[in-house]
Amino acid sequence: MYGKYPSVISFDRLTRPCSWEGSGISSLKVTLVSGRSLGQGRSKVIGKFSEEYFRSVAVCELDPEDIKSLGISPGQNVIITTKTGSVVVKSAIASQRSRRGVIFMPYGLWVNMLIPTETYGTGMPSMKGIEAEVAGAPDEKLMDLRDLVKSLAGGA
Amino acid sequence: MTVLSKKIFPNVICTFCGSTCDDLEVTVEGEKVLSVRSGCSSSLSKYLNYRADRNLTPLVRKNGELQETSYDDAIRRSAEILANANYPLLYGWSSTSNEANRVGIELAEWVGGVIDNTTTVCHGPTLLGVHDIGEISGSLGEIVHRADLIIYWGANPVHSHPHHIMRYTSMSTGRFRLSRKDRKMIVIDVRKTDTAKLADQFIPITPNGDYELMCALRMAVRGDELEQDVISGVPAETIEELAEAMISCQFGVIFFGLGLTMTEGRHRNVDVALSLVRDLNARTKFLIIPMRGHFNVGGANEVSAWVTGYPYAVDLSQGYPRYNPGDTTAVDVLVRGDCDAALVVASDPISNFPVEASRHLVKIPVITIDPHPSATTPISEVVFPSQIVGIETGGDIVRMDGVTIMTKTIVPAPPGIHSDVEILEAILAHVKKIKMGKQ
Numbered sequence: 382m383y384g385k386y387p388s389v390i391s392f393d394r395l396t397r398p399c400s401w402e403g404s405g406i407s408s409l410k411v412t413l414v415s416g417r418s419l420g421q422g423r424s425k426v427i428g429k430f431s432e433e434y435f436r437s438v439a440v441c442e443l444d445p446e447d448i449k450s451l452g453i454s455p456g457q458n459v460i461i462t463t464k465t466g467s468v469v470v471k472s473a474i475a476s477q478r479s480r481r482g483v484i485f486m487p488y489g490l491w492v493n494m495l496i497p498t499e500t501y502g503t504g505m506p507s508m509k510g511i512e513a514e515v516a517g518a519p520d521e522k523l524m525d526l527r528d529l530v531k532s533l534a535g536g537a
Numbered sequence: 538m539t540v541l542s543k544k545i546f547p548n549v550i551c552t553f554c555g556s557t558c559d560d561l562e563v564t565v566e567g568e569k570v571l572s573v574r575s576g577c578s579s580s581l582s583k584y585l586n587y588r589a590d591r592n593l594t595p596l597v598r599k600n601g602e603l604q605e606t607s608y609d610d611a612i613r614r615s616a617e618i619l620a621n622a623n624y625p626l627l628y629g630w631s632s633t634s635n636e637a638n639r640v641g642i643e644l645a646e647w648v649g650g651v652i653d654n655t656t657t658v659c660h661g662p663t664l665l666g667v668h669d670i671g672e673i674s675g676s677l678g679e680i681v682h683r684a685d686l687i688i689y690w691g692a693n694p695v696h697s698h699p700h701h702i703m704r705y706t707s708m709s710t711g712r713f714r715l716s717r718k719d720r721k722m723i724v725i726d727v728r729k730t731d732t733a734k735l736a737d738q739f740i741p742i743t744p745n746g747d748y749e750l751m752c753a754l755r756m757a758v759r760g761d762e763l764e765q766d767v768i769s770g771v772p773a774e775t776i777e778e779l780a781e782a783m784i785s786c787q788f789g790v791i792f793f794g795l796g797l798t799m800t801e802g803r804h805r806n807v808d809v810a811l812s813l814v815r816d817l818n819a820r821t822k823f824l825i826i827p828m829r830g831h832f833n834v835g836g837a838n839e840v841s842a843w844v845t846g847y848p849y850a851v852d853l854s855q856g857y858p859r860y861n862p863g864d865t866t867a868v869d870v871l872v873r874g875d876c877d878a879a880l881v882v883a884s885d886p887i888s889n890f891p892v893e894a895s896r897h898l899v900k901i902p903v904i905t906i907d908p909h910p911s912a913t914t915p916i917s918e919v920v921f922p923s924q925i926v927g928i929e930t931g932g933d934i935v936r937m938d939g940v941t942i943m944t945k946t947i948v949p950a951p952p953g954i955h956s957d958v959e960i961l962e963a964i965l966a967h968v969k970k971i972k973m974g975k976q
Contacts, residue, residue: 427589
């Protein structure tokens with residue numbers, strides 16, 4: 382879906398992402414945590430197709446040092462890849478800091494593109510603590526909700 | 538021309554999150570909400586914008602496009618889809634009333650499908666843990682009056698339940714705990730959340746480290762020696778101090794969020810949390826309460842449990858209820874591609890399910906009942922507009938601590954828009970007709 386970026390990265394024994402060595406893209410191996418944010422909760426009642434919702438949800442919060450090492454500035458787009466797939470979102474400095482290597486995305490279709498399906502017999506997929514890889518992608522376009530929903534019909 | 542007068546509704550139940558605060562004062566003029574007092578920013582956003590961005594007419598897909606249709610046509614089309622499906626999925630149920638849930642279960646019985654609520658991607662593992670261990674719970678009122686130690690574990694109420702801290706825990710005023718200084722607040726999380734910033738102590742842990750940390754804490758509470766220096770990123774001394782704080786409090790409570798249920802370990806994390814609280818009750822008084830998300834996810838569980846015996850993920854395809862999370866849960870049913878139709882009530886699975894589950898949803902006919910357009914409405918076969926529970930229609934709901942509350946109607950619904958209960962009853966009546974005709 383995103384041109385020069387590998388759409389699904391290879392995984393070592395299905396758990397750890399291998400880096401994109403050789404592709405010439407500087408990336409980081411990270412742990413992805415999804416969750417509720419005030420902006421997501423507030424804007425979803427304004428409307429799922431509203432500008433507020435888009436701005437609140439198509440976002441990834443990173444440690445400022447991580448943003449620096451990706452060679453981008455905050456607000457530029459990043460591409461995040463897990464064994465399930467990839468998605469482009471806007472980067473932001475995490476106001477609720479974790480440690481380096483932990484990234485946060487609010488619940489929504491953008492992060493869902495990255496969530497693996499296994500529920501290990503519980504019905505609950507892993508929506509926090511997912512192995513992922515992130516790279517700066519300032520030239521890649523953000524998809525809005527309508528386009529992203531349309532892309533679902535297209536398959537993997 | 539009618540002259541509209543302002544009306545003030547006191548003690549309105551907020552139907553946003555599982556805290557269901559009951560202290561809103563809403564001023565309305567006709568169908569317009571003029572102001573909301575005492576609400577958090579989420580409830581303000583919900584009440585002031587309730588009329589913006591609504592589904593206003595029933596829609597049915599014709600020649601690939603969603604087109605306006607009559608209410609009766611949409612009912613007929615929905616009943617046909619459900620009655621002719623082999624294994625439909627009936628999903629959602631947490632943002633509507635208990636009454637709607639009851640009709641939904643009867644419908645699931647008639648169409649022989651699986652009925653699952655949003656618990657499945659929320660506190661589902663919590664319920665599995667409770668089946669194993671049991672839970673020591675209490676009402677939020679008890680916590681307001683008595684709790685002197687409040688622990689939030691893997692939960693960020695400042696963002697998810699904005700008034701929880703103020704109304705029910707650290708910053709509330711109770712009979713025996715008068716102010717913030719009478720209570721200790723500890724937050725355990727992978728991020729220094731805005732909740733953590735309000736705490737007396739923040740304990741950062743490594744992602745997916747909850748199980749080990751909780752086991753170590755259990756050992757420390759029992760007086761066993763910890764052999765490792767650092768567990769899940771937390772020094773052993775901090776764990777011992779935390780254990781001491783828990784034992785020495787008069788009345789403690791753990792509120793836990795999806796930081797336990799969505800990470801590695803899932804229901805096993807909850808098992809050990811419930812066991813820890815059981816151990817603590819040998820030494821002091823301690824409760825544990827999950828931070829339920831949607832305003833009536835508790836009701837969806839309660840109604841399902843009293844009608845079918847199981848709180849979620851109930852398969853009625855055999856004519857009797859079966860419950861096997863991991864098999865009869867919505868995500869698994871969708872990922873396996875088992876269901877051939879879906880009814881979505883007051884929910885947006887496309888925004889909340891992993892992409893593989895959504896890809897199956899796109900392939901099958903979906904009927905959506907929702908006041909607002911969502912990511913699920915564009916892929917639907919039939920879309921019903923509906924009344925918003927707690928604003929345009931009443932109904933019973935269940936708060937996160939299991940207390941049942943009656944919501945109010947404060948403004949009239951847009952003309953021609955029915956409640957979830959009315960829509961579901963109409964579909965059910967039509968389904969019965971089709972099924973009886975077949976026999």
